Amino acid sequence: MPRRKTPKASTADRSARVTIVDVAKRAGVHWSTVSRALNPQKRHLISPDMIERVEACVRELGYRPNALASGLRTQRSRTIGVIVSNLGDPAHPPIVRAIEDRFAEIGYVTLVGNTDNYPERQAALIDRFIAQGVDGLIVATFARNDPIIGSCVEANIPTVAVFRDPECDDVPSVRVDDAKAVELAVQHLAAHGHRRIAHIAGPQNVSTGYYRHRGFRRACRALVKLGVVPSVVYGTQFTVEDGEIACRMLLRDHPDITAIAAANDMLAVGALRYLKSCDIHCPNDISIVGMNDMPFMDSIAPALTTIRTPTADLGDRAAAILIAMINGTPIESRRVVLQPELVVRGSVARLREATQRRYDHLAEAPQ
Known part of the structure; x- marks a missing residue:
């Protein structure tokens, strides 16, 4: 054999x-x-x-x-956890990529969790990451005054908030100036002759929705002498579907609007979709400005005028702060606020006299 x-x-x-x-x-x-x-x-x-x-x-x-042996010697796992609401949201991948790139330079592995905007899932992910011994967390899903921050503090885990500000002194944050972003949108619309300007707001329990709504109100108050008349409808999520629903509500309750400043690009796309279904032309009938300048917003019809959020910079700055916290290095600022930028494309047009007369008529008609 x-x-x-x-x-x-x-x-x-x-x-x-x-x-x-x-x-x-x-x-x-x-x-x-x-x-x-x-x-x-x-x-x-x-x-x-x-x-x-x-x-x-x-x-x-x-x-x-041997990562395990190294971790036993240094008391570090050389991993960090990153939590986002939805990786399908085009605003999040550039943030995650910037974080991953920065940590890869120092030999760290980035673990990413998705909450789908469920607080209980966020809590479960934070518990899991802490149990796995990550050296730190970067969280893009915190609500304002989020109670789950207490778990991070109790676990003594270095934590940084990115994109959203939990408005809590226990956690450093990196975000864009959301109020300023919407002010830029309203000022751009007003400069094109629009006076009946609506805002599709995001959920108010998160800083992005809350500060953008405040910025809209502040911008309209500053322009009241020009005759700007604001109107607001609130979305429950930053999604295309919510944008469609909100736009339908706006046209039902405020048929005289000539412009919309949406709280993010997905809401703006939803509004565009609803306008098309009603055979209402953008920008000739209603102009729209989005927020964040997500990928491909220059490829839709019309190309979306929007406010650019420096997403990669947000991730990079958040990573730098977390690295400093892990190494016990003092950080320069616990509240980093980056500046937005107006990106002019094709979804805003100067208000035409014929359109103005038509909407004046609608505004004067009995409801």
């Missing part, structure tokens, strides 16, 4: 047996030198030639660092 050959160990099997000591022996150095060469935060302590020698030995032996 022929003898069965013993299968050779795979590359993975061989590399599993290689230790940092093996690499050190091959390189002719102490194992601590190998550790520094492979640690992005400490490799500056040794020469480039030594780093190159160690890396060559690592490749030759197929060494893979």
